[in-house]
Amino acid sequence: MRFYITTPIYYPNSEPHIGTAYTTIACDVISRFYKQKNYDVFFLTGTDENSNKIIESANKVNKKPIEYVNEMAELFKNIWKNLDIEYTKFIRTTEDYHIKTAQFVFQKLYEQGYIYKGLYEGWYCIHCETFWTTSKVDDSKLCPNIECRRPLNYIKEENYFFKLSAFEDKLLKYYEDNPDFVYPDYRFNEVVSFVKSGLQDLSVSRKYNNWGIRVPFDQDYSIYVWIDALTNYISALGYPFELDLFDKYWEVSHHMVGKDIIRFHAVIWPAILMALNIKLPKKIIAHGWLMYDNQKISKSKGGDIFNLKEIALSNDKIKISALRYYLLREGSFGQDIPVSLERFKYIYTSELSNNIGNLFSRVLAIIEKKLNKYVFKESDFSYIQNSFINERLSNFDKELSNFNYSKAVLEILNLADYLNKIIENYKVWEIKDKNLNQIMYELVYSLVVLNKMLYPFMPFIANNILEQLNLPLESLKWDYTIPDSFNIKERKILFPKIENVLA
């Protein structure tokens, strides 16, 4: 069984922020989850380095573009590493193999008649490298991108166009035949109605400006982001020159994207693939935005509160684990997620510290103090209902398989609640005879299951628990057989109470 998951490739013209991390963590959780189930997982992330904005960003810091992107790519890798992101490959679109693939793709589309030279006339933002329709441009004639707002130019320019319009019917047929192609379904509906409203051909080149990938048969032009960036998903697998990985993983491909780039992934990318005669990705998963103070989180809005670079480079693994948990625990995946420091503190204290952390603490303390750190299975389960635990686990599996992160987390909390109630109901601290061993064994057994569910969200914490329970890494696998006895090691507080979780 195999699984291929990708993040979008990120623009390195600014440092990664909490929103970027959200996407990447979401992929990491899924990736780790499938690894636990013994899937052969390929997890791809990387940087999209060929935009002309890079030149500008590099100039600002007095660097050559290539030096600049080299440094930024290292920063991205470093931050992901610190956030416990375990990717398989980090792709950079300035790397040779990617350039070759992008050019190959462009050439092939051209040869097959899907790319033609045409004239574009209309409003253009040089900075954003974006053509704007008249409906979006107001009287000010400023760039509609609120983060840009530079003056637009009215241009007439020859460019290469991709015959997107030729794929309207094929796409609609594909959507109809693959009702799970885009998640969530309401986003899928939007995609379908967009395509139904009619597709226009797409400008896929820009005037070459000493940066970017040249159109192979016309040195005056560079390949624009669609064909350049989107092909990273297959160039990373070696397409079309080394097909081993491609043959292995492409048919199980999942693209995680923000809701703002669904169309590129659910319309343009499939059309390109159809033109190349390549199978379409299995699923496009679109998440919502993190919202701070009712606005999309960004460097200026909320980015200072949730300062990713600072958090990541602090190497405070508990804080980082809690952040991973918090971001995916909130809201309903796909919808916008409101985040705030207050809420993060609340989740940390209530769910991680008081509920989960304290549960481990009270169980292990009893075993340490009253059972000399040792418990063993003496009889069949008589305190804890195995069916209840199995149901949590299978619900967790079902929800996470469907990208319902927060619902999966609720199963974790549900199990923790249940175990807290068991301790309470049987007044475990009063039991003096051999029944104590049995109930404690059942509790530790349950904690091992709980830890399996914690792992994809908080791998550092899960490993910490493994040490305390004296268990091997394999105990995180779904097919692990839980042992009949446990020798507990030293007990450690998982989530210390802290006044300022982020400070």
Added chain:
RNA sequence: GGCGGCAUAGCUCAGUGGUUAGAGCAAGGGAAUCAUAAUCCCUGGGUCCGAGGUUCAAAUCCUCGUGCCGCCA
């Protein structure tokens, strides 16, 4: 403007024809002392947006209205 969605407890939401509408959190009361004062139990609380309709029966289906949200390169 076109298309689509949503409106249920103070908050976030579950509930698509069948007892007295549910959960978590918040609020109020209590118990316990193994544990990071962490936990557990109980209680209060709803014109299911409004109006009309279909039905033996509507939060649930239909129509209209109101409000909010998403998509329309």
